[in-house]
Amino acid sequence: MALLPPEFIRILISSVLIVSFVFLNAMILVYIERKVAGHIQRRPGPMEVGPHGILQTLIDGLKLMGKQIIFPDNIDKPLFCIAPLLAFVPAVVAFVVIPFSPKLQAVDLDMGIIFILALASLNVLAILLAGWSSNNKYSLIGAMRSVAQNIAYEIPMLLSLLAVLFMTNSLSMKSIVEAQKPLWFIVVQPVAFLIYFIASLAETNRAPFDLPEAESELTAGFHTEYGGMAYGLFYLGEYANMVMVGAITTTFFLGGWSGPPLPYMEYSGAFWFLAKVYFIVFSMIWFRWTFPRVRFDQLMNFCWKIMVPFGLVNLMITALVLKI
């Protein structure tokens, strides 16, 4: 053991934990999503595999792994292969800086949130590559929509996060949580919270902003040509991004790991953290099965005419109040 530096072992263990956390999460979230969708439509959801269909996602995952990946004619093969990896890997890597509890954090980067946002914006590139290389009109239209949507919604998202960062004076995720000890930022910055939440729904391509994959118009949008585990990686990436949005919202607005004290709070704070994350993720699922998909011009109008002005005004007011 003397050969291995302790830092190396630490990185190894934390990355294994994070990857397994993401996989497990995706499995549980697919199940929750299908159950919630079912109950909202007053049907039971998956019921066949295991008690109350609890093993359904496991079996689905095995099926996806067993399937052949089909390469259509005239595709740009290298890009076609890179795209699913690019959708999945950054989404997982971003979890490195998430502070689950005071001591459960792989790395506390000084610029944690910038790291996350930089990796999250790679998701657009993955979708664009997937759409471009598929040699399919639906994929390309989906990818183009996704780029327009993601670039537009990144602005209000950054504006809302910036308002919080003005108050914390730090980009490190841990110190953002610690800055909320007296009061959660959702109370101080409710507008920023709303803007961030709506913009992040659009960033993760979730309904009601799921235009890049709009089933009824574009079959499956950017991942039309993908099958097997390549499709599975897109799916995992989507759910990883959902959890990521939940984690950022929790860190920035809902006080991170803070909550009623539990024994060994330095570690068990993760319980409160995950509870908040899952609440956010549940509301994303809830939104998906409530609201119809917006039209593209509505999407753009909503961003440029409502979210961006509100974000700017909110930012200015925050700056003014802090200065006085």
Add this chain to the structure above:
Amino acid sequence: MIKYFKDIFLGAQSLLVGLWVTIGYMFKPIVTVQYPREKNKIPPAYRGHLEFTRDPETGGSRCVVCLRCVQSCPSKCISIDWEIKGEKRKRILKSYVQDFTRCSQCGLCVEACELGAIRFSNEYELVGFAKEDFYFNLVKMLEKR
């Protein structure tokens, strides 16, 4: 400018109403029928294929081979085979086959039968690999029932 804020307010309000509706529905009981495990009750007027009614005295069918059902059938899908027996030269039913692939469930045969020997069954789970699977022999079905 007032309209701008009013629109945002009304939009947000209607979104909240929508969320309230769906969360309410989430906790209401399930209304779908889990088909292979649960089955809907079939209404008595349901028209499946034909079946014989059982004569309580003989335990067999009431059919006297009058052939009115065969005559009334517009699709010509009922075929009856019989033999003649005894001094009274009575017709004895040998087979009564309904070609369900051609039947349109019009019910003229059931109306024509004055003895009430045939009726519609409640059978709706019909599946087969060949056309011949839907030539139902009512005599054999009555024996099995």
